[in-house]
Amino acid sequence: MTRKPASTTFLKAVILLLALGALALCIFVVPAIAGFAAELYPGQAYLKVLVMIDLFGAAVPFYIALYQTFKLLGYIDQNMAFSDASVRVLKNIKHCAVAISGMFALGMPLFYLMAEKDDAPGIIVIGMIFIFASMVIAVFAAVLQKLLKDAIDLKSENDLTV
Numbered sequence: 001m002t003r004k005p006a007s008t009t010f011l012k013a014v015i016l017l018l019a020l021g022a023l024a025l026c027i028f029v030v031p032a033i034a035g036f037a038a039e040l041y042p043g044q045a046y047l048k049v050l051v052m053i054d055l056f057g058a059a060v061p062f063y064i065a066l067y068q069t070f071k072l073l074g075y076i077d078q079n080m081a082f083s084d085a086s087v088r089v090l091k092n093i094k095h096c097a098v099a100i101s102g103m104f105a106l107g108m109p110l111f112y113l114m115a116e117k118d119d120a121p122g123i124i125v126i127g128m129i130f131i132f133a134s135m136v137i138a139v140f141a142a143v144l145q146k147l148l149k150d151a152i153d154l155k156s157e158n159d160l161t162v
Contacts, residue, residue, distance in 0.1 A: 005076075005077070008073045008076055008077050011073055012070060012073055015066050015069055015070055015073075018066060019063065019066050022059060022062060022063070022066075026055075026056065026059050030051075030052060030055045030056065030059075031052070033051060033055065034047075034048040034049075034051040034052045034055075035048065036114070037051045037110065037113075037114050040113075040114055040117040040118060041113070041117065047110065047113070050107075050110055051107070051110055054103055054104075054106060054107035054110060055107070057103045058099075058100050058103035058104055058107075058130075061095075061096040061097075061099035061100050061103070062096070062100055064092070064096050065092075065093050065096035065097065065100075068089045068092045068093050068096065069089075069093060071089050072086060072089045072090070072093075075089070082148065082151055082152055082155060083152070084152065086148055087145055087148050087149050087152065090141050090142075090144050090145035090148060091141075091145055093137070093141045094138050094141035094142050094145060097134045097135070097137040097138035097141060098134070098135075098138045100130070100134040101130075101131050101134035101135050101138065104127055104130045104131045104134065105131055107127065108124070108127050108128075108131075111123050111124055111126075111127045112124060
C-alpha cells in the first residue's frame with residue numbers, strides 16, 4: 001500500500017482553492033471591471049467586450065497551468081518526478097505563463113484608458129504586476145524544465161554505464 005505524501009495533498013488542495021478563487025473572480029469581478037470600463041467611456045461600449053475577452057482570455061491558460069500542475073503533483077505521487085512526462089508538463093506550464101503575460105500585455109492599453117479616465121494609476125501597476133509575476137513563473141518553469149531534463153539525461157547515461 002502506497003501512502004501519499006502530505007505535502008502533495010496539501011498542494012493539490014491549494015490548487016483547487018486557487019481554481020475556485022479564480023472562478024469567483026471570473027464570475028463576479030471581471031464583469032464588474034468590464035462594466036466600469038463601459039461606464040467610463042459610454043460612447044465606446046465595445047470596451048466592455050474587449051476587457052472581458054482580455055481577462056477571460058488570461059483565465060484560460062491559468063486553468064490549463066493549474067491542471068498541468070495538478071498532473072505534475074500526480075507524477076510526484078507516482079514516483080515519476082524524473083520523467084519525460086514531467087518535463088512536458090513543465091514546458092506546458094511555461095507556455096501558459098507566457099500566454100497569461102501576453103494577454104495582460106495586450107490588455108494594458110485598455111487598462112491605461114481606464115486609469116487615465118479615472119485618474120487611478122494603480123490600475124496600470126496592478127497590470128504590470130500580473131505581467132511580471134507570469135514572466136517570473138515562466139522563467140522558473142523553464143529553469144526547472146532544463147534542470148529536470150539534464151537530470152534525466154545524466155541518469156540515463158549512468159544507467160547505460162553500469
